[in-house]
Amino acid sequence: MAGPARKFDFDVIQIGYGPVSKASALFLQRLGWSVGVFERWEEVYPLPRAVCIDHELYRVLHAAGLGNVAGRVCNDAPTYRWFNAEWKELLAIDWAAGSISGGSEVNFIHQPSFEWAMDARIKASDGIALNFHCEAVAFHQDDDGVTVTIRDTKTGTTRDYTARYLIGIDGANSFVRESLGIKRADLGFEADWLVIDFALNGGLTARDLGIPECGQYANPVRPTTIVPGGVEADGRVLRRWEFMRLPHETREEMVEEEKVWELLNAWIKPDQGELIRHALYTFRSLVADTFQKGRVFLAGDAAHVMPPFMGQGMCAGLRDVWNLAWKLDLVMRGKADPSLLDTYTPERAPHVTDVIRISMFLGSIICMPDPEEARKRDEMFLGGNAPKPAPFPILTDGMLERDGQGHVIAPAGELSCAGAVRFGGRTGRYDDFVAPGGFTLVLEEGVALSASAKETCRRFGITVVTVADRRSATDDQIGDTQGQFGRFMKAHGISAMLVRPDFYLFGGAADSARLDRMLADFARQTQAFGMNAEQRQAEPA
Template structure:
């Protein structure tokens, strides 16, 4: 008698940071997950070097808030200079963010991934299979089937799951299986990436974070994270038209390029390799029970440090939707909102990264001089604003347009509840949250709306400024994050989605029931309904 084919809630291909965090998010929901990764050992060298405030909040929500400070450090001012070291542009990565803490934190990716891996290993419901290559993915109306092979022995196995997530990189098998093509956004440049570990006691006289936009050799200088109390540094040098990739990959060439900044007796080279920076965006992110995330769905230039961040946003967006679907509280049409929400957002991030890339990737002196003049005269267009959500589960007006401030990332910071002070997510919990500026607004909620919020397991809290006369149960806005945000946008009440984006908001308590009804209607369109019982039924 043959062995039965193993069945999981979700199977994932790939075991990089995007897959690790996806597995952890699903495990926290109680899902049975299997991960298959071709390589037996984790890639030991850094690639990504930073996470922004939004993803710092996400990782904290997944249980890593105590560990993150040890594996990350605050980002510095990010400056762009011309060949004469005159500033063209500055991005303040250390400024206070809407999520609390700095806009950007730098990380040493292998150390960060080790933290992810330890979190996953503590989850008994996640099975990690290293050394198994995905060979073929197919699906039926009821399940997805994946064939994998042992990379060393060629042994084959078949597994099934309700859903398959391909976090399997730029050459994704799953992207091919769903028949997705890629849009090439037109950016392509070869850069030599060098990671350096300064010797003990060595302090390098270099900018904390900079783009040296010198046409003679466009150069990036940024932190590369912290490991065991020691700070790594990264240099990236653009390949010039007359050079070959092979020329740049010689170690003596790496030291020659580093020579203005660091000597051989001051540091060791941890890695030097030429990478091609590109801008690619998959056209289809889901087909039936198969989905893609991370580099399988999008590839971008690194100049905003958003490559890994974008993949982790994919995870967080998918996680709350899969939670409703796998619990039987929504039809899988809810997953149809994944691409409309994530693709335009990441497309805008690619545009922002390309905008910055086009500033530095100029090896021609005359064109660089034109660029410099445009910035110094104020004629250069400013960087695009960081994007918001523009489609999907967002409140709309009567014309069907997304109604501001829906789609904005919600504020986050420390709040006080009675004698307890902590991060909002820790004090309130995760999921849908109704945030009220006025305690009297709670009296406006109708019985049907209360029932819906209970069925959705939504929290509702009253937020108040410090020193303000408030109901005893109100949360005090210790970090002054919520009240200024709500005042700026004229908000009395707002609903925050599980991924921390605003579903919608209203200016007066009299509109509160309509706001809740709109969310109910939006979810009902994806198979969720609430009728009279305080639980969901699948429509």
């Protein structure tokens, strides 16, 4: 006879309190779970680091109830331009042109404002216990849960806390990763860059300064990055400069204030604003061998670090915890077996590795201090023969549609589209009408479900929506206001797509017969993961 259920202090314990941990805590709390967060420092880190959130994570933040936060701290990115030493334009990427998520491809952000806004949400939440000056010194796990020993850094006293799961979101020097004995693969990139954040005097703009709004100055004499640094809560506009350390310079001299102003002098003067901070970073490319051991997971910089040339460091960490949250939710509710969590590493590790490799590729072009190599690079770009980076990665493993041999079937693993739509006489974000959190079957107008497809959707609680041209959509159809869905489905040759809770496609189908096969494979996989059938089917809200 089974004994009483074990009681835990928290459902999930998180070590670390950076932006990824804050988002993770809010994701889990929104799903109804208690979270204990332990941070060895005493306050939110007040200085900027990350400056970008891409369209996918901007959508995620809205879907997770953080839309007001994202809207306040994000600004659409300007065109991203690369210049050579003579200021000839090598490359221009119009990030504001749009994305499959319906908005700008990239948003610039003031990270401290982003974190303070999430911190305020967390402190107002009954479901999240936030503990500062608390350092994790040990942990162990068994078949039921995890026990973490926490030391108070002020008093030196220790106490044990228990949870069903533990997530190490504790940075590149992760205690959790090191304690698990998880090694990291070095993908081979290393470069030192001085990062400087500068607050401009009121009204001063990049145009006034005669600098690119957003760009790379690929001058071999001094490769330099110039980008927006976001907007502070009081309205002050920040600019960021990043200067590559050259072989003859020491790390020590790069952080001396005299050196900082020597480098800034060509771009801005002391009386034009305030130097907020400067720090030397060693950009590296490292990926943990696994992101999970039993009930313990790694996320963010604890799992991977990358060069900044795609602005994807924080984004990658947010993808980690968005991927993990819906799986933990199903498992902790008893609606899926713990084996579902084993898809976390296969889905996230290859994806982030590909992102890192693209960032390394861009870095290899930018970080080019040799004049002859830079000349050859310029000739390729100006002559239209520039090498192209790989397309942005998709999922290649995990819970995705497969054929009889176990191979993933395209377009499974693609990020789905979203954007502004019309439903029930109102216009808004797609995710405002089709609430995220479950699986959604999106059909083009005119696609009919077979009896077996209807039964699968009923059994597994799949939300079914029909998308139609905005000019002909009925009140119970999603009006494709921006044409996002039509373009996406046409590009992939499908008329139906099954979207996972994290917005990636389980699979897509061109016709009813193909749709039946896709849903049959979905039923097979969900049953293999112990995902309960007979769930109530949701409806557009």
